[in-house]
Amino acid sequence: MSDNNQNTQNHEGQEPALNVGTRLIPRITVQAFCENSQTAQLIEKALSDRRMSKVALTTHNGSIEGAIETYRSNPTPNLILVETSLPTDQIPSALEEMAQFCDPGTHVIVLGQINDVHLYRSLIKSGVAEYIVLPTSTDILVSAISEIFVADDSPPIGRTIGFISAKGGSGSSTVSHNSAWMAAQALRQDVLIVDMDLPFGTAGLNFNQDPPNGIADAVYAQENLDVVMLDRLITKAANNINLLTAPVSLEKPFDFGAGDFEQIIELVQSNIPLVILDIPHLWTSWVRQTLIALDEIVIVAEPDLANLRNTKTLVDTIAALRPGENKPMLVLNKVGLPKRPEIPSAEFASAVDCELIEQIAFDAPTFGTAANNGQMIAEVSSGSRLNDSFKNISARITGRQIHETTSKLGGLDISGLLKKLKRA
Numbered sequence: 001m002s003d004n005n006q007n008t009q010n011h012e013g014q015e016p017a018l019n020v021g022t023r024l025i026p027r028i029t030v031q032a033f034c035e036n037s038q039t040a041q042l043i044e045k046a047l048s049d050r051r052m053s054k055v056a057l058t059t060h061n062g063s064i065e066g067a068i069e070t071y072r073s074n075p076t077p078n079l080i081l082v083e084t085s086l087p088t089d090q091i092p093s094a095l096e097e098m099a100q101f102c103d104p105g106t107h108v109i110v111l112g113q114i115n116d117v118h119l120y121r122s123l124i125k126s127g128v129a130e131y132i133v134l135p136t137s138t139d140i141l142v143s144a145i146s147e148i149f150v151a152d153d154s155p156p157i158g159r160t161i162g163f164i165s166a167k168g169g170s171g172s173s174t175v176s177h178n179s180a181w182m183a184a185q186a187l188r189q190d191v192l193i194v195d196m197d198l199p200f201g202t203a204g205l206n207f208n209q210d211p212p213n214g215i216a217d218a219v220y221a222q223e224n225l226d227v228v229m230l231d232r233l234i235t236k237a238a239n240n241i242n243l244l245t246a247p248v249s250l251e252k253p254f255d256f257g258a259g260d261f262e263q264i265i266e267l268v269q270s271n272i273p274l275v276i277l278d279i280p281h282l283w284t285s286w287v288r289q290t291l292i293a294l295d296e297i298v299i300v301a302e303p304d305l306a307n308l309r310n311t312k313t314l315v316d317t318i319a320a321l322r323p324g325e326n327k328p329m330l331v332l333n334k335v336g337l338p339k340r341p342e343i344p345s346a347e348f349a350s351a352v353d354c355e356l357i358e359q360i361a362f363d364a365p366t367f368g369t370a371a372n373n374g375q376m377i378a379e380v381s382s383g384s385r386l387n388d389s390f391k392n393i394s395a396r397i398t399g400r401q402i403h404e405t406t407s408k409l410g411g412l413d414i415s416g417l418l419k420k421l422k423r424a
């Protein structure tokens with residue numbers, strides 16, 4: 001946000017230039033805390049601006065103090081609008097207190113009565129995205145929001161997380177869908193699940209959806225893919241859960257080039273706060289390219305030898321492909337499958353040199369019922385401990401909380417095997 005715009009608005013009474021054009025603001029969540037009903041009305045009126053058509057807004061009565069109370073126990077949205085009538089010298093410290101409860105990606109616009117350039121400068125310096133003097137117009141408000149989220153130099157709003165199984169069937173699709181569901185519930189933000197398994201994907205089945213369009217249309221559209229088309233191809237499966245489903249057709253082979261999914265990833269990332277990519281168990285040029293492009297990668301593995309070997313190769317290859325980027329995280333799934341000799345979780349994780357973020361028990365009745373019903377585990381068994389696992393994964397991948405898991409399971413002695421792998 002440029003200093004000039006605000007100075008113009010504050011001190012010469014003119015509206016800022018619409019230098020971000022009329023582009024739509026992405027699917028962000030906005031929470032407003034208003035002390036006066038006129039301010040709440042103004043903010044609600046701003047929602048009818050075309051640029052705000054995808055924004056999810058909630059307004060609350062309250063001030064910075066109210067926001068602090070709310071965010072003590074609730075996740076913060078992409079943007080907080082907060083009205084304050086505090087005296088100039090108390091505003092920065094009140095905001096500082098609020099900042100303690102805000103996630104790093106959250107932006108704050110302050111609405112206040114005091115027209116003071118020193119206050120404005122100190123707030124901007126402390127990380128507030130904009131300070132708007134009341135009374136103001138909806139256009140000034142919407143333009144300020146656009147400046148944060150639509151300007152060419154705005155960082156993409158979306159976090160991209162890819163799930164891939166170490167061995168076909170280890171459960172990466174199931175784990176990714178349930179974790180996405182939990183993230184959507186916890187953050188109350190739009191989540192998009194991109195099913196990249198075009199011939200056999202299960203996102204449609206698992207959410208009981210069978211839309212005619214989806215990811216195939218997006219990938220074949222290539223440079224013609226834009227946000228309007230993307231919106232048409234996305235299916236809303238539940239509150240905050242959106243899908244780009246696979247065509248699940250074998251009529252023609254799906255052979256893609258390395259960069260064929262780049263456009264989709266870029267577009268979804270700049271329009272949706274959380275993007276979960278359900279990547280099939282393949283090693284093609286486009287899978288490789290996709291893994292390079294993502295913010296986080298989760299490898300889902302079962303605690304057996306083939307999974308261990310594949311996880312190790314995946315981890316090493318991914319680390320070499322994206323130096324300096326976050327290493328993949330590990331989820332062990334189907335742990336405790338009756339009568340199966342298993343590699344203990346801690347040893348598995350240390351052998352592959354990967355952070356174990358969760359282990360999920362084998363539970364055929366619950367997973368089977370969920371799969372057959374086209375529902376999530378939380379829907380078929382809300383009291384199941386499995387939901388805690390998905391909550392932990394969602395917290396970890398969205399960066400909302402650090403969760404540490406330690407092995408509680410016994411199993412095979414694999415020290416010999418580990419040595420062998422280390423030598424390889």
Ligand SMILES: Nc1ncnc2c1ncn2[C@@H]1O[C@H](COP(=O)(O)OP(=O)(O)OP(=O)(O)O)[C@@H](O)[C@H]1O
Pocket residue numbers: 165167168169170171172173174175197202279280281300333334335360361362363364367368371
């Ligand atoms: N913890 C679990 N306990 C029991 N069954 C499970 C568990 N996790 C997943 N499943 C089941 O395992 C099967 C395979 O899962 P899923 O389709 O998610 O695997 P995948 O890793 O995505 O496969 P691919 O790598 O081929 O895409 C599904 O039927 C699913 O319901």
Ligand SMILES: [Mg+2]
Pocket residue numbers: 172173174197278279280281
């Ligand atoms: Mg899958």
